[in-house]
Amino acid sequence: MRLSEILSKPVTDKFVQVEGFLGNQKLGTGKQRKIAIGKVALNFFCKNCQDDRTFCSGEELFCVGANEHLVSIDCVLKCPCCDSLVQMWFLVESEGDISLPSPYVRIQKRSEKLSEMVLLSREQYDDFSELLEKAQRAYRDELGAGAIVYLRKILERITEQVAEAAIITTRKQNGNRRPFNQLLEEVDSKCSIIPKEFSANGYKLFSELSEVVHGDSDERMGLEKYISLQRLVVGILENVRKNKEIMDAIGFLGWNDEEVSEK
Secondary structure (H helix, E strand, C coil): CHHHHCCCCCCCCCCECCCCCCCCCCEEEEEEEECCCCCCEEEEEEECCCEEEEEECCCCCEEEEECCEEEEEEEEEEECCCCCCCEEEEEEEEEECCCCCCCCEEEEEEEEEEECCCEECCCCHHHHHHHHHHHHHHHHCCCHHHHHHHHHHHHHHHHHHHHCCCCCCECCCCCCCCCCHHHHHHHHHHHCCCCCHHCCCHHHHHHHHHHCCCCCCCHHHHHHHHHHHHHHHHHHHHHHHHCCHHHHHHHHHHHCCCCCCCC
């Protein structure tokens, strides 16, 4: 497997064996070398094309040494149909010496700088995909509260959208918003959006998210709770996506085309 294949996949903690890319020569701290590892390919939403596209790099990338276990790799990915660009940065870590002929490596960190014409991919969950990716990025950067903020925003938004589609009022008679836990309970009662595995404790989700967001938990607690909360939020998105009646209503109202404004 070439290193480009690892850089083109989601970030994981697993070390994977790749073909050597440093020519069996150590790369000193701060030293730069051109490496041939194949094209890096990642999906982004191109505003010019109004669709998800697979942005690709060139065959040769630039690598900077950190130590015998770490290198930094920079590249620019280009939309295949227009001139939209994404600047990418990877911190690649190895189990042993990274200059070996077949090192085991993983992506320790990945970051992208999006141009004004590019958004994170919307392939799976439309405008929610970008918020999910931002939550995951915050989690990878050990920003527990930040990651939870995005999950809470997703839960609020999808619940309100389903409520509107199912003709469930989101406001009280005085015009104020209904308490969210009441709205979530009514939406779930009518549309069954909470996954069955969480049905017994599903209404505690928002309070768990709010506890972290409002500072009642520290960053560590947010990181510890993230995986479970993220799985539940994704489960809700999946249930909504599988409900054709709700999706038809949401699509008819044009919400699938809304642009995420949070950057």
